[in-house]
Amino acid sequence: MGQQEKVATSLAGAVSEEISASLAPVDAELERRYPGDPGTRQPVHTVYVPGDAFAADTIRSWGDQALAALDEHAPDAASFAAVLGLSDELAEPVYSRVRAKLEREPIEDLRVDFEDGYGPRPDAEEDATAARAARLISEAYENSTAAPYMGIRMKCMEAAVRDRGIRTLDVFLTGLVEAGGLPEGLVLTLPKVTYPEQVTAFVRLLEAFEKVHGLEAGRLGFEIQIETSQSILATDGTATVARMIQAAEGRATGLHYGTFDYSACLGVSAAYQASDHPAADHAKAVMQVAAAGTGVRVSDGSTNVLPVGPTAKVHDAWRLHYGLTRRALxxxxxxxxxxxxxxxxxxxxxxxxxxxxxxxxxxxRLARYANRAGGDVMDEPATAKALSGYLLRGLDCGALDIAEVARLSGLTRADLEAFAAPRRGDLTASGK
Structure with missing residues (x-):
């Protein structure tokens, strides 16, 4: 033990108390607006199926069609790896896990579409389709054939289709309640949002439904689709999407980028409408910054180049889709x-x-951080959060097994979850 240092201070304790009191509103605002990631599973994709095409066997049918495509165009690990440029080390583990996933859980998130993919229909027809969707989804959860997440995309809150969208949502949700209740994996998607006031109106709509059925306040959340230039930048120069998140009053769960509507809104030619266009990168970067720390997750859009036709054409479409997905990740x-x-x-x-x-x-890296063992990279709490989040996402989708992660890290899933959701003070204590 060396010489004990003399510790001296100059400020009275009242100074710290006064500063804390002055910042109390800011502390509360930080907790309210930036609660952090919810820690729940995020699906790796969303599949949209038009309302009239959705059936009891849709999920299994998609899995079977995907397996048939592999059988026809890449029947083994080597051929699939050659198409996508996978290393020899990854070829077999990836291919075998893809096939297993398609057999076990081909779709992680499914949205029955009543918007662009469904279009305008007679009211009686859309009513019946919405009621049918509620019945099929309820039955799927009851018999364990559902995707982890399922729901509908209604028509938007613009004047021309507002009443129809509200009615479809009402028919669908009422059908679920009468069939036994709202499933845990229920997801609602509000498309073509341009003004925060439309989000506020949707919140009031959900509140009214919850009150009618005696549901817990806030039970119904929803995704916001970003498909217009106005949803990114308002006329006053502010980021509209940030205001939309606040207008959702804690109900927003995701921001979904709409590749083709957004591109067309900016005048991008059809041949260049893609998720890697500079306009798309700008929109998603704004979405990402607006959502950071709020608990609202960001989703990329899609490609409309379909893997159909002769093998060479399928392989080209596969390479494009694989590359865009890796770029997004x-x-x-x-x-x-x-x-x-x-x-x-x-x-x-x-x-x-x-x-x-x-x-x-x-x-x-996470094991060294947990054990304070050092290494060639100096990590801190924010990095540990990112590392554990990466591993948890890999576990959730089936890319990784907990046994292999535990073997290399010495950590349980509970340990990973603790690192992934640290308290705010834990992330700022280092001053970084």
Whole structure:
């Protein structure tokens, strides 16, 4: 023990108390507006199926069609790896896990579409389709054939279709309640939002439904689709999407980028409308910053190039989709849209390769951080949060197994979850 240092201060305790009192409103605002990630599973994709095409066997049918596409165009690990440029080390683990995923859980998130994919229909027809969707989804959860997340995309809150969208939502939700209750995986999607006031109106609509049925306040959340230039930048120069998140009053769960509507809104030619266009990158970057720390997650859009036709054409479409998905993952967009059964093999291939190629390094770094063992990288709480989040996402989608993660990190899932959701003070204590 060395000489004990003399500790001296100059400020009275009242100074600290006064400062804390003055910042109490800010502390409360930070907790309210930036609660952090909810810690729940985020699906790697959303599949949209038109309301009239949705059936009891849709999920299984998509899985079977995806498996058939593999059988026809990439019947083994080597051929699939050659198409996508996977390393020899990744080829077999990725391919076998993709096939297993398609057999076990081909769709993670399914939205029955009553908007663009469904279009205008006679009222009686849309009523019946919405009621049917409620019945089929309720039955799917009851018999364990549902996707982890399911719901509908209604028509938007613009004047021309507002009443129809409200009625469809009412028919659908009422059908679920009468069939036994709202499933835990229920997701609602509000499209073509341009003004925060439309979000506020949707919140009032959900509140009214909850009151009528005696549901817990806030039970119904929803995603906001970003498909117009006005949703990114308002006339006063502010980021509209940030105001939309606040207008949702804690109910917003996601921001979904609409590739083609947004591109068309900006005048991008059809041939260049894609999720890697500079206009798309700008929109998603604004969405990402607006959502950071709020608990609202960001989803990328889709590609409309379908993997159909002769093998060479399918392979080209697969390479495009795989590349766009990997690009999105590197930019921290962990979810996207898939428009065709042929897209889901490359969705899962890209996701599984992303997590498998980096999980050993991530697990090792997190183990060293947890054990204060040092190493060639100096990590801190924010990095530990990112490392554990990466591993948890890999576990949730099936890219990784808890046994292999535990073997390399010495950590349980509970340990990972604790690192992934630290208290605010834990992240700022280092002053970084």
């Amino acid at each position: 590197a930019r921290a967009y962990y979810q996207g849209w898939d428009m065709h059964p042929g897209h889901i093999p490359t969705r899962y291939a890209a996701v599984f390769a992303f997590y498998r190629e980096g999980f050993e390094q991530a697990a090792g």
